[in-house]
Structure formats: structure tokens, C-alpha cells
Amino acid sequence: PRPHSQHWGGFSLESIGPTSTTPGKVRIELGFIGAHADIGGGYKDDEQGLSRVALNWMVQQAVSAGVKMKAIDPIPLEQVVLHDQSNVIRVGDPRIVVPEENPLGGDPPRIEYVFAEDRNVSGAVSGTRQRDMGFDNNSMTHADTYSFITWTPRDPEQLEKGTALDPRTLGNVTGTVDLPAYLEWLRESLRANDYKL
Structure with a gap:
């Protein structure tokens, strides 16, 4: 599927x-x-658990390079929320492909499909798409993430109906992450490459 150009x-x-x-x-x-903002920060304080993981790693890298850094907030040790601004908001678990009637065209019988975004990637060690991109340092791939995420149930057929499963009323929190398990995976994987967390 082709994403909208804007x-x-x-x-x-x-x-x-x-x-x-x-x-x-x-x-x-x-x-x-x-x-993006789960990694770089930007969500309200009680929803910043994931951004603290990346921030702690970046601070550790700076300290290892000899940069003096102020202390930062610790990483929370419970489940934290996962956000998404893409069309995963409509489908929940991005592995689900949802047919959607489209009165303006589409494949016969005028059906389009709601896919989770999968952007082109240039210059990666392996893969050409966001969901198949690989790294040379034992880093987490897209496929690795699924074992740590519990997706918020959503139903695209309830769109704009105001029900409990209406994607628009659920906002951009698309699930939770088992942070203790995620941190353990990162520690084991990054330690193998001398990258500290």
C-alpha cells in the first residue's frame, strides 16, 4: 500500500x-x-517510561565518552504505555490487516486495506523496510518487539461510533510494554556488544 504523501x-x-x-x-x-516521542520524550510525565529507556542509554554513552552529565530520572520498573500516531491506532496490533470498504475506489469489490505503516529505509545493514530492517550489533528488530507488547484492543468497524473499542476515543496509547522483560532483553543484548544501559 502507498501512504499518503503528506x-x-x-x-x-x-x-x-x-x-x-x-x-x-x-x-x-x-x-x-x-x-518517535516514546524514544525522544514529549509525552506527559506519567507516560514517559519508554523515553527514559533511550535517554538512559544515551546518557550512559555520553558518560562513557567522558562527558559530565546531570543525574536523570530512573527508568520505571513496571509496565509502561506505548504510543503510536500511525494507522496502528486504527487496527491495534500492527500484524492485523483490516479490510475497509472504500466508496471512492480500490480493488474490486471496492475494498481497501488498513495496513500498519512500513516505511522505506535506505542505508540499513540489512532490509529495505522499517519492519525488516536489521542491525549489525544485536540490536532489537521490529520482530523482537512483539514479545514485550500487549496491544490495546481496537475495532476499526467501530470507528467514530463512540464505543469502548472506537479507535478515535482510545487516543494514541496503543498498548503496554512489559518493561522489566524489555530491560532484561536490552541488558543481555547490549552487554554482548559492550553497550551499557
């Missing part, structure tokens, strides 16, 4: 490519669970 899903991603640990040229690309 939607974020229409923009390709650019990978930084292979890892480099050469002093002065360190380059590390890792996969973390979460929407």
Missing part, C-alpha cells in the same frame, strides 16, 4: 549504516520500542 508514513527513513567503534568516529544505531 502523512509521516510517506517519508522514507535513512539509516546511519554499520556500527563503528573507532575513537572519534563512534556510530551506533539501535532499535528501541516506541513511537
Whole structure:
């Protein structure tokens, strides 16, 4: 499926490519669970659990490089919410493909499908799409994330009906992440490559 050209899903991603640990040229690309603001922060305080994971890793990298850093908030040790602004909001679990009637066209019998976004990626170590992109440093791939996520039930057929499963009334919280299990996976995986969390 082709994303709308004005939607974020229409923009390709650019990978930084292979890892480099050469002093002065360190380059590390890792996969973390979460929407853009789940990684970089931006949600209200009680919904920032996932952003603290990435932030703690970045601070540790800076400290390892000799940068003095202020103390930061600890990572919460319970389940935290997962956000999404893509069309996963409509379907819940992104592995689900939902048929949708489209009076304006589409394949016979005028059906379109709601797919989870999967952007093009250029320059990745392996893969050409967001969902099949691989890394050379034992980092988390898209497929790895599913074992840590419990998806919020949604029903695209309830769209704009105001029911408990109406995707629009549920907002952009699309699930929860088992943070203790996720952190343990990261610690084991990153330790294998001398990247601390």
C-alpha cells in the first residue's frame, strides 16, 4: 500500500549504516520500542517510561565518552504505555490487516486495506523496510518487539461510533510494554556488544 504523501508514513527513513567503534568516529544505531516521542520524550510525565529507556542509554554513552552529565530520572520498573500516531491506532496490533470498504475506489469489490505503516529505509545493514530492517550489533528488530507488547484492543468497524473499542476515543496509547522483560532483553543484548544501559 502507498501512504499518503503528506502523512509521516510517506517519508522514507535513512539509516546511519554499520556500527563503528573507532575513537572519534563512534556510530551506533539501535532499535528501541516506541513511537518517535516514546524514544525522544514529549509525552506527559506519567507516560514517559519508554523515553527514559533511550535517554538512559544515551546518557550512559555520553558518560562513557567522558562527558559530565546531570543525574536523570530512573527508568520505571513496571509496565509502561506505548504510543503510536500511525494507522496502528486504527487496527491495534500492527500484524492485523483490516479490510475497509472504500466508496471512492480500490480493488474490486471496492475494498481497501488498513495496513500498519512500513516505511522505506535506505542505508540499513540489512532490509529495505522499517519492519525488516536489521542491525549489525544485536540490536532489537521490529520482530523482537512483539514479545514485550500487549496491544490495546481496537475495532476499526467501530470507528467514530463512540464505543469502548472506537479507535478515535482510545487516543494514541496503543498498548503496554512489559518493561522489566524489555530491560532484561536490552541488558543481555547490549552487554554482548559492550553497550551499557
